[in-house]
Amino acid sequence: MARTRSTSVLALLLLVALSFGAALPTAAAAQAAATKVQSLEGITEYRLDNGLQVLLYPDPSKPTVTVNLTVFVGSRHEGYGETGMAHLLEHMVFKGTPTHPHIPKALQERGARFNGTTWVDRTNYYETLPASEDNLNFALELEADRLVNSFIRQEDLFSEMTVVRNEFEAGENSPSNLLSQRIMSAAFDWHNYGKDTIGNRSDIERVPIKNLQAFYKKYYQPDNCMLVIAGKFDEKTAMQLVEKHFGSIPKPERELPKTYTEEPPQDGERSVTLRRVGDVGIVAAAYHVPSGAHEDMAALDVLANVMGSAPSGRLYEALVKSKQATAVGSSASNWHDPGVFQVEAEVRKGDSLDEVKDILLDVVESSGDSTFSEEEVERAKQKLLKQRELAATDTSRIAVQLSDWGAQGDWRLYLLHRDRLEKVTPEMVQDVAKRYLRRENRTLGIFIPSEKSEKAEVPPRPDLAALFDGYQGREEVALGEAFDPTPKNIDERSQNVTLSGGIKGILLPKKSRGEAVYLRLVLRYGDLESLKGRVTAAEMLPAMLVRGTKHLTRQQLQDELDKNGATLSASGSAGTAVFTIQAKRDKLPAVIDLLKQVLREPTLPEEEFEILRRAQLSSLEEQLTNPAVLAITRVRRQVSPYPKDDVRYVPTVEEEIERFKNVTRDDVQKLYDEFLGAQAGELAIVGDFDADECLKGLQAALADWTSDKPYGRIPSEYFPDVPGATERILTPDKANAVYMAGEAFPLKETDPQYAAMVVGNYVFGGGALSSRLGDRVRQKEGLSYGIGSYLSSDAIDARASLTISAICNPQAMDKVSTAIREELDRLLADGVTPSELAQAKQGYLQQQQVSRTSDATLAAILTENLEADRTMAFYGDLEKRISSLSPEQVLKALRTYVDPNKLVIVDAGDFAKAAAEGKSAAKEPAE
Template sequence: MILSDNLPEILEECGPRGGGVSARERKAILRALRKIGAYVLAMVILLTGAAGLQAASVVDGVERVRLENGLTVLLKEVQDAAVSSVQVWVDAGSADETEAEAGITHFIEHMIFKGTPSRPAGEIARTIEAAGGSINAYTSLDRTVYFAEIPAPETATAVDVLLDAVQFSLFDEEEIAREKEVVLEEYRRMEDIPERRLGREMMALCYEKHPYGRPVIGTMDSIRSFDRAGILRYMDKWYTPENMLLVVVGAFDGQAILDRIRSQTNRFPERRGAKKALRPAEPPQEKTRTLLMQEKVGQVYMEMAWHIPPLLHQDIPALDLVGAILGDGKISRLNSRLRIDERLVNSISAGAYSLKDPGLFFISSELSSEHLGKVLRIIGEEAALLGKEPVSPQELERAINQVEADFLFAMESVSGQARTLGFFEMLGGGYQKVETYLSDLRAVGPAEVQRVAARYLRPQNLSIGILLPSEAPFEVGTDEIAAFFEPALDREAAEKGEAVSNPVSMKVFPNGMRVIVKENHDLPVFSATGVFMGGSRLEPPDKAGLSKFTARMLTRGTRNRTMKEIASTVDGWAGQLEGFSGRNSFGLSGRFLSEELYPAMLLFSECLLQPVFPEEEVEKVREDLLAAVRAKEDRPTAQLFDLLQATLYRHHPYGKPETGTAESVAGIRREDLLDWYKRMAFPSGLVIAVVGDVRAEDLFTFLETLFSSFTAAPDGLPEVSGEPALLEPRRAHLERPGSQTHLAVGYLGVSVKDPANAPMALVDGILSGMGGRLFRELRDKESLAYSVTAFRRPGLETGLFAVYLACDPAKTVTAREMIFNELAKLREAGVSEEELAASKRYLLGQLAIGRETNGSQAMQMSLDELYGLGYDHQDRFIEAIGAVTTVEIQRAVQSVFRPDGCVVVSVGPGAGEP
């Protein structure tokens, strides 16, 4: 199983809403798909009955109903939930397509929201967003899923809309033509992402006969070939009630929702249906396969994949543990040796990608080309060792503890529970199997881990794909690449699975630090965040990246513990503890099981107050940061946002990249880190927030004693002035090869304390989202871009508001002018009462969804308190949103979107006028 978010792009699934949802939702969806949808990790995250953990079972209270027409329905009432998740699962993925249909599953997923007889194009998204929810979908190799998150009182609305869409979509010819252009843009966008290019080739290398080897999105030729008749034939085959599953989790009346579902599904059209054909079997692999690509990238991307059995095979639990032991957590074998000890890779992860048919076990890494040979040898040694010697009981227990903790944290959201139930019901042998998987996992012993490692991690079963920088000095062929790996593995081995309104308290300690505690006893977990002022805003001009550097060092050694001791302790608790840094602050965040509350908070305080910045660790972190800076060269969106900020902020420190530059990071010394930390870290400048299964009064007492020696006097923070108003438009372009041009139109925005902050948040909603003006006009009507969205970053002095899109280079000028047209309409005509009301519902719904987890609440409250807004600012912001008028919207728009106050930046091919 793969627990890290740093996963191979090869495993990402396709969804249609590239720029039509918020950045937060895109990240959440991707994280969920990575952790649940595609992986057997889902089978761990969702388990119950874990030894030592007192968590309610995800299957408790589930009602399973099979309707007369064959549709299966799973309902789970969670009556204290603020939101509900509604999901429609279709038991058909890209692997069920014929060769001629390649990509049609994904294309239909795009078209499903394009209108029905009762809801014209755009109305589906507008209805959900007007109710405060969000709607999306994804296509994978084995399934297609449509889902909505919505405030709980609107659960029936989501049920109605999704069932209408998946059965009564019109597939209008003009909409099909427009959406082809959108999907072609998505294809081009994937071409610009190195991991995706490698991933596509790797799947084809691993699956020579089985349809898993075809890209989910199809090819440019197949996309262009789709027509309405072919789409309807496909719908007739697979979108039958018997082949679908509806999952609803949240706060609702179960009987009322079931009655609503029956009334909606009784009118479903008759469809012919089709019997699932056996997919072509992949022949056994008999020798190592290798793929070597050289392109203009900034680092090496490497994938290794071994064939493994299908999802329901008895060896899957042990393979999940093999993945955890090799690549999950800082002290996993590969991370410990390659990333922490020998500093040979920028990232590495391992895990089983379990599918309906035989899947793959992956090891993925990013590294510098000069280390490639050594890294291959070490991975071979570690994989071989796991197949030769039994793992220790302690290491096995650590792996199991980690996945048990992941289960608990995933259970914080109703959407995670819904995905769990859907995954198991459709692919895992029935939703009740959630209850049995953990016992299967715990039944795995060291000998079983050794057996499956030896059986599957063999050189004959291995495929290796490497994407090298074109100028890399690594000049060997594919046979030599395989030879690096084979000696270590060449062996024979025996072949003998709205947030609950809990009370919040804040206490100011005698030393001036502030502590916020919110009790939430739903699950035996808690999250903690500690923040100081800092970030790129307070860095010296020549030390860009200093805040991020400092934050990374917080867990790299204290007066009492080394980095390895910290990592080992945290992993042993199945927790997480990391430093973070942004534009305005830096600090420490963690999440743990509540049984570890006091030792965890002791370690938390040590890392926050007693970092010693060991010289050896400073150099290791420097290497990591320099690798992150280099990696931006492979990501045009990252380059675009750096260019946007540098062009917009010529005087304010927000113009510096948060990661720093290669020059600035190389110049930061240990003394710089110590001096800056001492200036930023003082008691009255510290805010700690803890949310979860804790007792506030007990925790206050403990923390007051723990932090009583923290008495450093403030040395005064640097003064920062706002950015002067732009007096004329600015433009900048960064030339780089690729299939798309990435474009941003930006303006100086408002501060977090500006009364216009609430109106501009609503403007963001009016422009963004699937029902927003930008999506509707530029994507739905004109097919100019796959990704298009607005975004805002309010600052402490001066904020930012921008529109982003990625499009064919030939369409850049048209797209830019259409953006200006839409912003001009807002300035001149304003918004209607109906549009404002819909944006309010959408924004309030998104704010509720964003407060589901303990960690998100701890971070929000601590930052709001630190910035002088008050820890309860979110509640007052919600009230302000409700009070905004159309007049205030237009006033704010006219103040921000000034024609002479914009910047236009672009990254991509075409060095002409941006």
């Protein structure tokens, strides 16, 4: 469960929750009828008599359906002593009802992607499942049930409180997160936006169960909710199911209280300083701005983009290009009540924070007196509108995003904000900069800090009824086809091609929402010997290729992509460069032309090289005290002990820092000149495109482009003689500890026992909250916010690995480690039960089906298939083998490959502080 960020969720245990007045909806109860309110751009709104707001957003092209229930309660609604209550309640609602006692397990069995998140103005719960009337009925029944019948029990609070506290501790590890909390707390004297959604530690630990029950009963009612259904479904059937499950919930008699605290205008600059262990300095500032519904917010969003975007943003130009900061950012909050405009800069350890602070504040606070050019404002608008347009091709994303727009007061703000963005002018941007980015309206924060009272007046929240009087919206986005993501259908619909130089390609044309298309190109080069000493240059090469060509600077390239409503990204490692494009059908040929420039005419600018190198160094220096990075690096180094001169060698963080200090732009240029070409690789295009036109452009991009250096695949090697080990790493001042364990074994994806290992891992820890690790360590014992196991495998090399990870309070590490070992020993001794096996099969197979509904994921699968010289028939066969597995086969595979005594176990955290706190607590008298 998350605050502003999405994370997974749990649930379990049963009992009855009628003690505080929750009533089970019954068929005999009078159902609240639905009234159609309006229809805008493909979104139809209904209202039930009990007050429930319903939005239907059909998309027949996606074989999934998403149900998103937003409860309009967040940290803004919490009272004294209740900080974190909305977020804690989000966790508790996953603990079940009398009808659905095991919610995560029920969702997992249907292959659902699900989550719950909490933010300042709302809490939301969503699940995306394979599209079917049965799954839609299940999701609606579940959400209606837990809306009013959840177990909010003392025993669940005991275990879940420690999980939420662990999440609180995880946030304490991030200086950026902590600094943001301190700034908000200083910026707001009275309004609850000054209190972090995760809450105060003592409130989390001490909240009485009766208070939590009362909070739940007050806010979790149909007249305080918005239900969104998106994806593939029949609208008439959907509304019948909504009326069946939600209509039987009576409208509450209580009158929902409204928040009424208004933050007075700030009358002088404020500052906070944070001193904690870390390796990267931060300078940040926040300025009060209007609520999300106010017309100024569109101009403020554009202003944030003009300030913080790379590479032409004003802060980027002033701080990153001058090498005084490694990264900058800027954002404007769109909240129910007046929020903040934030700017931030990261500074390498040893560089001057004061100089960065002075430059940052001068750039921001003088902007109201400067002229904003048409070019920079249009660039920002194009980028913002492109992001919206790309997001609009995925109705499941919009279904969840509507939570925040609805929480601002009216979901139609999602549409109105777009209209306002299009109308923003340079004069409007300058006007909001002048009125809000003022010294007396600033709260400064520094992670290592008026002479006269002035006020920045923030307008009141507008009248939404008047705002939307006569509003009509626009035409809805073009719909795609109903695509069947089974391996058999994917193979039947695909076309194999061969491009210039021998690159293997596969084309999967299909009608997609918004005429969207996804392209993935993988170029392969070099071998184990020829790439020695070139690993760091290889890691930088893909990112450098998209930073300028002979005809386009980095900014001009980005502008062209924005004009075409497309993205082009690059990544890679030694021997591999991966390029991905997301675009619309009619724009893809133009973007392929841009890709041609990137591949064939890169300039690898020295200035951009230095910016990238410094950013990498800053990121690595931040990892020097990161428990998770240190632990997983130590495990990987021991499980895969390659020699230091091998390209597969796992360096320490310190060694990586030295590599990036020593790498030069000439190293990258030489690697490009000598190695890169179209002699080996794979291509996949998935979505709505003209095959002939795209292939013509790609052939031109790759023609006559080969390297004299031969390509040889870099294999993954299994080391059979690695002994088990246990190690502890001390990371002072880190409130959250990390457990990592791993071992490798000789297994590849085509081996007979691979399917059994997949299911065995799923039962052990791969099935998230419904797995054995999730059930015991998080659900029952409440020791960890995040725990799981992961099976990594290869299609060609007989080298696979099992990794186990968990986070926890340092004082709980011994309990977590013991629980993990006990569950692994129990699994290897007794195997899986028939019930576990059946649930794992169903959950895993439906998850695979859902994952293939993502064009990006499908393109990655198809390129992997090309490299391995296989088709989707491999997955069809794998799924058949999984379906026919017996408990005995799973146990045999686990015993064959997993040896607990060969696990390399590393934990990292502030165990010295934890020990001291434990001794102190032991001395305190019992109450």
